[in-house]
Amino acid sequence: MSAHPTGRHAASPRMQIKLTVAILAGAGILSSASVWAQNAQAVAEQEAAAPVSAVTSVTVTGVRRAAQSAQNIKKNADDVIDSIVAEEAGKFPDKNVAEILGRVTGVQIRREGGEASSVIIRGLPGLTTLLNGREVYTSGGRNLYLADIPTTMLSRIDVYKTQSAEMVEGGTAGVVDVRTARPFDFAGFSGNLATRVEDRDKSNTRDPQVSGMVSNRWKTAYGDFGALFGLSYQLGRYHDEATWSSPPSNTVTSDPTITAPFDMGHTNSRGERTRYAGNWAFQWRPSNTVELYAEGWSTRIDHDMERQFMISGLGWNANSKYTLFPGTRQVDTVTSTGNLNALSSNQTPQDDSETHQAAIGGRWNVSPSLKVTSEFVRTYSKWQQEMPIMEMSAHPTTVTASTYKNGGAYYDYPGYNMMDPSNYTLGAFIDNWSSTRGSSNDWRGDVTWNAGEEHFFREFSGGVRLAKRKASYQHESANFLGVPETGLPAVTSLPGLTCPSMPLANDYGMNRWLVICEQYQHANLDAWRKMYGRDGKTAPDPYSLYNNSEDTTAFYGKTRFGFDAGKVPIEGTLGVRVVKTELDVKGFSRNLRDEPVPVHRNVSDTDVLPNLTLKASLTDKLIARFNAGKAIQRPAFGDFNPGVSLGATPDGLGIYGGSGGNPDLKPVTGKNADLALEWYFAPTGSLTATVFKHKFENYIIRSLALETIDGKQYRMDRPRNVNKGQLEGVEFGYRQFFDFLPGWLGGFGMEANYTYLKGHLVDGGKEVPFAGLSKNSYNIVGLYERGPLSARLAYNWRSKFVDTFNYRTLAAPVGPLDLVVDPIKTADASISYRVTDNLGFTLDVENLLDRTYHDYHGIASNPRDIRRYDRVVGLTMRLKF
Template sequence: MNHPYPGRASDVRRNPFALKIVVAALAGAGLLAGAPVARAQDAQVAAEKEQEEGLKAQPVNAVIVTGVRRAAQSAQTIKRNSDEVVDSIVAEEAGKFPDKNVAEILGRVTGVQIRREFGEANSVIVRGLPGLATLLNGREVFTSSGRNLYLADIPTTMLQRIDVYKTQGAEMVEGGTAGVIDVRTSRPFDFKGFTANLNGRIEHRDKSNTNDPQVSGMLSNRWKGAFGEVGVLAGLSYQKGNYHDEVTWNSPPEHPVAGNRTVTGPFDLGHVNYQGERMRYAANWAVQWRPVREVELFAEGWSTRIDHDAQRQFFTGHVGWNAQPWTPSGDVEWGQGRYTNPTYTLFPGTNQIDSVTATKPDGNYHFFAASGSQAPRDDSEGHQGAIGARWDITPKLRLTGELARTISRWKQEMPIMELLADPQTITARTYVNGGAWFDYPGTDMMSPDSYRLGAFTDNWSGSRGQSTDWRADATYDNGEDSFFREFSSGVRVASRKASYQHESANFVGAHANLPAVAALPGGAICPSMPLSENYGMNQWLTVCDDYMHANIDQIRKMYLRDGRTEPWPYSLYRNTEDTTAFYAKTKFGFAVGGIPVEGTAGVRYVKTELDVNGFSNVQNNPVPAHRNTSDNDILPNLTMKALLTKDLIGRFNAGKAIQRPNFGDFNPGESLGTAPNSQGIYEGNGGNPDLKPVIGKNYDLALEWYFAPTGSLTTTVFRHDFENYIVRRLGMETIGGREYRMDRPRNVNEGQLKGVEIGYRQFYDFLPGWLGGFGLEANYTYMEGYLLEDGKRNPFVGMSKNAYNIVGLYERGPWSARLAYNYRSQFVDAYNYRGLGFNLVVEPIKTADASLSYRFNENMGITLDVENITDRTYNDYHGIASNPRDVRRYDRVVGLSLRWRM
């Protein structure tokens, strides 16, 4: 009889002392890699083993499975073998992905949608919902006081793969009603021996007109000796990115227009240039030690730092037709400019304004136009370190454990300065090239003499987060011949802290002794970046961002301030969240009519204790507010997988998940108005420490056909039922014997999301000659859902009913190429926008990207890629398409990368 673990007995006999030392160390440290990490490694190993066996079985003239094909095959194997509904993206080679960061690459996954702005993908939703848990190597990870990691902060050069779980097993960290994104970085034992790679990239952006460098590298090696086997890996990444996003906008349609109450039109129009420079530094490292085959210890870490300097160059033009008749008494405040006798035209067949021309009666009026310069300087960093171990006590019993520490902080300084202008005439069109066109005939908007200094706003804010996380897991293999094939259980104890605060009394109005704009020192006034399309006045003057930050103390004194704005006590919260979780899970298997069925059943118990601290406004005085709350949640999960044929799999998954509220939503502080508004109502706002976690009851039914090693057709029907969904809304409350209309986050009772996902992947190896290099990946997601609020069903904010990706692939010889197109249909961005009775709707978003690679030899290759080929626009509108709000344009990016590896 062969030993089930060949070589293990001899390893133990050769080095019994090492085993005793290691076991003693584990017991002393409480570290018996975490279960999700170990299982992620096992899944990768299984996928690679299947690939290798497939390669050995190929005929001599078969297409060699490397690069794109090998990555697709590995991802397909992981999906096929998983108990959960999962989609994976695997690196073609160590450190090689076609996208720059995790957020960007996730846009290619079935059911995942991303939004791009400020030079990169910056938000991710799964199946139309934001309720995600983000994991790094199976461990919870986050950015400052948030619940999730800002996924753009992880460069793809340090990744091994990404798993997007649509269902959640009992062993996984709780917190994702929509899904779980597990980002796995490389470890030294992922490679057979010494590995090194170096990536250099230069990218050009057309609207910012910049050329930015990016560089990354990794070294990894492993050694064997009397001490066992040791592996060490280290990776570094640097990315510099300038960007220019531009927006032209209309304010919401209102009336009366020039006294006519049947006509609607925007009271204001404007432009915004978002320009910035982001420098992102990242590092990861890992050490693995296997003194004997039964025992493995590891330590690994990840760090990132981001310096983001930006300027938002606003220009607001007031049309003036909403003003009352002019009287020559006193100064006129912002928003009350008086143009006389405006003339306008309507869109044919409507009462909506198309064009307008208006002129002021004389020069005694103020605030007809304003240039605003916001200058945010963001500084953030995040670190996570972990130590852990695996011990195979017997061939059937495995213990794993780890201890992790995560620290993250973020801070921002954002001064804002205004320049005011008094042009005599405005001409405007409300809908040209998708946005607002306007100009000021007779006024030179590039002359400092046309402006005067306006208000100054002194903003700052900061947040922090930290956690300590310990877990231990045990798995017992009961054998493939038993009904219950595996038993596992584990415990996780975590303590999380989060805090936030921002400034108070930050706004300072203009005063009589401010200097003239032309008298400011050199470098204080800058021309805005020109708009890429013709919107009339395409450039204007603004206060330079560098000037504001370099002279902030002098500017404060100029506005009669002494030093930095004090913190606002009501914005402060300090929360501590302690969680204790236990789970038990079994894998089972049986046959029905000759059809093998595999499955898992598990349950996770989670106790959450929350300690929240803040301040409330009591008679204009800050009074400390403190609350303690506790929740207990039981989260069952069931999966079943029927092997209908060798290549056809049916799945059913059902489970319960929770999503905890954002820490800021718990803020116990309240700000209460001391006088009623014009309707006689007292108003207030605050957080809600009594919020309950969102509960999601999730069901998935899938059919998956794997007709080739890199060929599959899959369909998944899903449904999510929600309880305690969180929305921010108004409600009447009695506080201190007085009725207040309070604006705070609240739980609503009911919500539901359902839909279908279809995915297809194939390489057409059967085609003759060079045609055999083509492949195609395509996926489609349909969703519909609602939240029941005040008896009304509204679709989820941000949910597109239809979304699809089409990726054409080619790989043959040294050449490989990729052409990708992404589409998502329109969605609602806000209901009852600003209380005006209509919704803010975003039009369909379409994105196209491409890349072309050539491999000089086994060690070196070059890639040319283009992002935003079609120069996409983002359009949203007030209720109906002929009432636009924004049209946004982004950089087209052309990148050239050189990659070396050995």
Template sequence: MSAPRRNAASQRFNMKLSVAVLAGAGVLSSASVWAQSAQSVAEKEQAAAPINAVVVSGVRRAAQSAQAIKKNSDEVIDSIVAEEAGKFPDKNVAEILGRVTGVQIRRSGGEASDVVIRGLPGLTTLLNGREVYTSNNRNLNLTDIPTTMLQRVDVYKTQGAEMVEGGTAGVIDVRTARPFDFKGFSASMAGRLENRDKSDTTDPNVSGMISNRWKGSYGEFGALLGLSYQKGHYQDEVTWNSPPAIVLPDTAPNVTGPVDLGHTYTRGKRERYSANWAAQWRPVREVEVYAEGWSTRIDHDRQAQFFVGTLLLPSYNPQYTLFPGTNQVDTATSTGNLFALSSNQTPQDDSESHQGAIGARWDVTPDLRVTTEFSRIASHWQQQMPIMELLAHPRTIVGSTYVNGGARFDYPGYDMLDPKNYTWNNFIDNWSESRGQSNDWRADATYDLGEDKFFREVSVGVRMAKRKAAYQHESANFLPVTPELNLPAPSSVPGLLCPSMKPGNDYGMDRWLVVCENYQHANLDAVRKMYGRDGQTAPDPYSLFSNKEDTNAFYGKTRFGFEAGSVRFEGTAGVRVVKTKLDVNGFSLIDGQQVAVNRKTSDTDVLPNMTLKAYLTNNLVGRINAGKSIQRPAFADFNPGQSLGATPDGLGIYGGNGGNPDLKPIVGKNFDVALEWYFAPTGSLTGTVFRHKFENYVIRSLALETIDGKQYRMDRPRNINDGQLEGVEIGYRQFYDFLPGWLNGFGLEANYTYMKGYLMDGGVEAPFAGMSKNAFNIVGLYERGPWSARVAYNWRSKFVDTFNYRTLQAPVGPLNLVVDPIETVDASLSYKINDNMGITLDVENLTDRTYNDYHGIPSNPRDIRRYDRVIGLSLRWKL
């Protein structure tokens, strides 16, 4: 094929692909889609296309789709699109997001967990454009959505007036398939075996989807059903130091070191059952009715085996050495009646969430479209978490505070695996439960004024949502061991004691005895009786909250366009007005009495938004976006209850924690400027400069408060008056189709984000928790014939995990908990056996990464953590 004909075919394909993808995404103007002008052009070009035109599929097609969505969107957006329905190289949505520009994730508990956009946690999660969340949180845990359900994931850095309010950092919209997305009958199945090295397990993952559409005398119908089952064991290993404190206040007031050090080994098993379904009916071309839903159930059992050893107390007469040139303890030997604690925390979580929606579209005229939708969410979570403790009684401890990023310690001459060396300690009887539900209705109308007008489209809409959330946990959970209990020796109780997990690294005394996980749950009522309690306790009234939130929103938006010389401009302007009524109920302690608290608040927020996009050339796009957004605090943050400590510290100050019913929504004023060069169907170079200013930002912090005449160091969420974040994002994507032979299968995706910012806390600049100043991803791709491969490298610089992590006596002072740079490497290799079947081998955590954090300075480490390396083998079949 000659170069002109090849380029023409490529352009025809790209146009058809863009129209199809954007129409399905709702990114193109709806009026343009109804008019079918772009589709008609595409169909005519397809009929005229030569038989041997290039057909793009797989990784390239997914990259083209994502690029088309970004280019044509009014908002600043990044998307990841499936190669085919439900086919992603990752297991869940959170794992996928780690490759998106400006998004960082953390992995623990066997999978990706926390997700932040541009260093901020204030995001909103949507499912098919509608709000979705768990029982008492604002967002859905994105690990709960398996990728086998997905069509694509959109990450919005800016928001239009028509979008559900919330998310000062951004919006993550998870899109699942509907039957009309397919030409006819479609089915797929996937099976995966997943091996993890530290937990030494191999687990199954199975999923399937079936969809069909057909025509009858009453129009066209479609139905889809997807099912997924995931089972995963995992093991996390942690070795830690406590925050530095003064070792010998009387004789060495400047020498600091950790009082305690220890190990934490966590082993868990997580099972997820997920389902999604959708039905569509199109009686005539102008009308469509649909219903769809999503459900997930998670059973998550785990045990966290703690060992706490006290190294530095004045009564132990510690003999220590210092790091050269510092006053920090390096090594120490202590003797005496040492504190050595074995603890096994064994939470068992059960949660389920369900969302159902029904909606309709009516093209009243060729220029007027009306849509409406009603959805409902119900969610429930409960946990039993008994903690049983034992004491060992060694006489000597030898410890090093900093070995390979953690602590190393041993007990010479003492056998930590001998049952006779243990006695009983405390029993902590924890349980908690939350429930939530919501009803959400919205209606929208869009009128097409014509592409030859300055104002080309007008949209209006209304949304009404009613949500309830409730939470409670146990009262009087702490049951101390006392002589009156007359407990039998632990070594005499059959099935009570188990050796701790075996770690992968040497940190001295690395194994000990714990109360077995199975024993704790199988004998929970018997253990309660042994400690003098009959059955589960009543809920703590100070933990109980029951909140109602009513939201009414209205928006108006216009799309406009004009030309100035040879430059074509398109833009939008809109405003969303949101009224929120909050009814908070709980209990608080006032003058020593339990008092019911009810707090009602009402806020009205006006959220303007404007975008302007300039087509400087056919392939060079500039854009400016400005807008205002809000983020409501989590329901738990409003809890008026508070827990107050009974024993003061050395300064006569008590400890306490609680919620804050007076919290205000976070306000973000956002400004983005972008320049995007689309030099090939799968080639782009983009850059975005952004700035966010915040009001009423919420952080959890310590402050002195006087309650009932006593001073408490209260830990609770608080509003901060001022904050600012700014930065730059750069993204590059290209497949090197111009290279000869097998080399044209190579492709590269790379992105870099730079951020800086601050929060003003009491006149002091505080860092954004979780924000790395620098982060980048490099993904090497290869696709040729039946083979495709991917190697992804992710790196982020150090960040503050917790601001004012500890407030201690001078000279140590307040400390931030800082996390060292994190890097991960993942890889996958796929082979397409035939048109209907393929096999994939993937590896997560290829380099066996470690996670390190420290108290203020690197030579005061807190944790070194190690996670599983995961090897997966998948077989996929489609029809």
């Protein structure tokens, strides 16, 4: 190590620690994808372990220690980053990664299907997911479905708002890096076991979950060895419900200026999701200068679901009687008589998914100043689904409906028994299946040379990454089977065919109806196919089939520098990443004779991605940052598919549905700038503000447009690039434990954050909103920790947003419609008690407010969905040994 220079830097213990970590890094720094975040973690752990203050008696454990570590990672990092650190091995306040991220500044999530699902950063979906700094994904997608990672195997989660040159490219909105534990993270033997039971109110289920991890390390004549194994099992059964109205249209024949839905419906969804996950790691350090490792992670998910639809045509005719909302031309209530259509449809998808990743690599400290790392990664993921849809028709003669009662679509069939199987006839059969595969080989090598803290240029690093990625997809052909000319049996002649639907939790008129039983559908699938004139599973649809191959070659160079501006120390990094991407797209398009024609496209792009960071230590507690850089986001593989998928039945306006891809898509380019001011006034106290601006080129959106194919009109959903867009905003974050309060009051703490976003895309010369962008969002988390007791109460709110822009193009006077989502608010709570140092219990409640999801057609008085979800109560026991 270089001798200590004289002057300001020699007196900084934090800088000494950082320099030591940079040279003598252990297993946590095996690739340079997150080098400085991991350096910050090492500093954070040492600072968090120190006493809080000579005048306090607060013990730094659990929640406080995790908050200190997360705060110090943010403070010491070069990039704009937010981290969540485990309170202890595998202990987080939520059960999967996606749920945790919902409380990070600038991050929003959706919760449906029994758990948190999609994750967006600063209102945008263009993020990259990493596992221990490595690219990871689900099947043919670009990103990992983050709910698939249980928190029990994690050490921390890093959310990057900016990207350094050494990081894997691909996130214009940000990067989520999930870090698992390794054996050298522990001093010796360590083990834990967590068991949990969840009670859900709407599904009325009680489900078990169990996870465990063991780790050990040994000193031998051949060096230090370490091994770690972790396993997780989760069962989750859930219930979601929705009531909905179709878009307003000119259905009132006597007055075309009046708008009303053509039909309404109820949807009950229930599912059973079984998730298995495991991770393992081996480390060998034969000397202080060499370390080798192998580690991996796997997950498997079996997800059986049932979606029970009742679709009610409102029977608009000359005799329909209706009322209007006062002062509008919108229908409020309607009563129709005649030969009505009521469709019972049961979708029963069964999904199987698995992902595996393994890595081998090593680190060699060639000298005190020179470090070399190398790593090879293999990833494989697949997903497949069978989703038969079986339908029956009921034949009521009268319907009464209100377009907005109890918050949603309300309708009933007076005098008609919807629970009598003799009132139903068999309808269409939709025989769906699909599958996708993804795999990659990924090698990278990195070199870091430390020049010493006394120089302006203190460190130089560079590296190369070679990756080959493959993705494929296919689904069935001719999935729609109508009623054959020979007819179908009576519903009452098939034993075990029908079941009562799940009851709706809220009052929306008709509460239950009959559906074809989920068990019957899968047990009799081949026999049902024969009844509709088909033998076995159909061949793939050639228009759905694609096989894509993507080769990536990336080089980067980076320097870390430092100087003084007067009495203010300045640190910074300057780097550039050059990425060449060669994409080979193979699929099929349709010619004028309705025949498949092979399509083969080769595309090659080279992107230069510069990045600059500056960090000024204005005082020991006040830091200013500036980050600027360029990032790219590649389109989803499926978006390149030149084929189309066409629906078989029209809607009430006689228009069919369809979707397709676009082999000419370009990657999204983002030019990002962040300016931050951060005040760290206590070991667990901070106030931060960040102003940011992103400019985009070739942003990808999906939009609907009417197309005529084979003489029929289709409302086609396709991806396309728009010329440009921009997003700007500000983030505020606050964290503090009130240690200065007397006695038990000193256990209270708070975390809060707020994000303001403003942006638009330019499409055809017109400014349009980003889909999913809420202008305002905030989180407030109340914390308490005193002795063996800790508690948390979290509230999350985000303002309304456009889910889909121009998702229905209708004739005047209705015109184009956006699908808008009302503000979403969620509250969760937990309380933990540590019986001994090795045994603790946690009781938590998710969805305290019994939230609803409400979206609407353009204006709030034209609702589409009202959705309700389970309230979940969980009891967890944690045991350390």
